[in-house]
Amino acid sequence: MGLTALALAGCAPASGSAAEGEVATELRLGYFANVTHAPALVGLSEELFADALGDIDLTTEVFNAGPAAIEALSAGAIDATYIGPNPAINTFIQSGGASAHIIAGATSGGAALVVREGIDSPADLNGATLASPQLGNTQDVALRSWLADEGYETSISGAGDVAITPTENAQTLTLFQDGQLDGAWLPEPWVSRLVVEADAHVLVDEADLWDDGAFPTTVLLVRADFADEHPDVVDKLLAGHVASVRWLDENASEADAVINAQLEEATGKRLPDDVLARALEHVDFTVDPHAETFEALVANGLAAGTQKKGSIDGLFDLRALNAQLSDAGVDTVSAAGLGAQ
Template identity: 50%
Template sequence: MSMRTSVLSAAAVVMALGLAATGCGRAGDDGGEGGGPGTLTLGYFPNITHAPALVGVEDGTFADALGDVELQTQTFNAGPDAVNALFAGEVDATFIGPNPAISGWAQSDGAALRVIAGSTSRGAGLVVRPGIDSVEDLPGTTISTPQLGNTQDVALRWFAREQGWDVDTEGGGEVSILPQGNAEIIDAFVLGEIDGAWVPEPHLSRLVDEAGAELLVDETDLWPDTGGEFVTTHLIVSAEFLESDPEAVENLLRGHIETVDRINENPEDAQAAAISHLESLTGGEPDPEVVASAFENVTFTVDPIAPSLQGGAEHAEAVGLLDPVDLDGIYALEPLNGLLAEEGRDEVAGLG
């Protein structure tokens, strides 16, 4: 069995189990594990690329926007876990990276989820140890990514393919790609066990500021057709929840727009809110300088930057981590565009 098949089959098994357990119901219906009628359960990661979630939950913006609908939250450390929770009815909506959303869409034949807004763009790249001065120095090195098949893993494998290098999912080839958790990546880099990593913020800033790494490839340079913008995090919702409670989804989007605006207008206040929320989630206070650096390297926007999602899917297909997938219908941007139109703002576009 190929690695691509095994990864996708595992996701399909979990999805099937989740749907069977909930009868395909929304969170909380008839004994489901979510919050139930009158609630919205929102997923997100304790990560700066999920800052709109961190800030919006911390300052109560989402809760206020939802009104009589109670906000419940659940945090994750990996995209596949968040998708599986959506499949199982444990969350109604979640902030998530592009590749897990694409995989979830493919595995459910387009039935399980919709992308309803963008959240974060940019904020990822390849950092390396001193002495690696150019891309030509990379053959023979070991480079880590956060997880096999995740957004940064696909980005690195696509980059290697564009350079003409042979790589595989077993860590072999001209560049050895070693997927491991972000915390492990930092430890491995400090110990000299790896030569670099393709990672998102704030791990990129941590490696540079705390471990002496140097930025070799800024991923913004690899997306000229979108002006350097590419989706790092977007907001997805259960397709069933979107149909059953469109008002709650619209109000969630109201809170999301307000939060993104606040972050862009008052980044220092937003950083303080993000730090406070991360401390409550993890028990440790992030370095404010690392958080500030990470904020400078990302763009917060409700635009989903749809062409980059299509590009990411094509890249995953090209490197053998995704079967060909038709993304037509993955976006449900009408609620978001309706709210933007109310404020006299430009609408955002999906695919096609």
């Protein structure tokens, strides 16, 4: 989105893990080893977070899916995390709006239902066994909601017309290759891994279910008390994040190598070049969280049975992000009436 370099604040604020008023020494950040978390991968590999944070140490933790990251955030084990929208919604509603706020978008697109040979329409899924990354994560909710729209009953216990078995992504690939799964709703690069490495095909590209194909896959979520006590640290984190999205926008030809190198550091393995190239064709990196989609995401979570009823008014706090975008002469983004902007 043509983001211009931003000036960074130079003072060192207090850490959320220490007593208020102490000098910050550390920011603890969660992310997933997925292509949909490329802004995190690039921010680490290109040291954009380090440059923005200055003398504040950055420590990271890699998660498989959103609910596990939320558990760590709620326990105070991390201060911020890249995450899918539905777990962010869940923690906000369950805490009555006190737990965390979305401060930026990161990725749009890059999720799909992939299936085995012989499944060519929704009607072929009766009696099938499908996987999702984790119960209540964004792809799990999308899968359950879509199946409900197609007339199928599911259960969080795995019963129903279609059995859903939340499974760690790498294990999903193995189980699919062994014929123990009929398909899975996954984020990139796992969609592309099943397509390229396991002869799966896409039955539903989630982009086709949203207006203009735009839907949030990853957002940047910060623990509310950390943000309240240490806004300068949040400003610095956002500066690094904006720089990462800008880098991806301006260095598309180098993105494959940089992302793959960071994936290898996080997981010990690189992605095949054709898998990564396909995955990157299906994602868009943006600081816009697409807040206009979140009421629909809430409805999907309720329909899926993975979410409690509640308000998401105040879920977004985009003031710091929009201040940086405005200073850079870039269009600001909307909270869609669901928080400050």
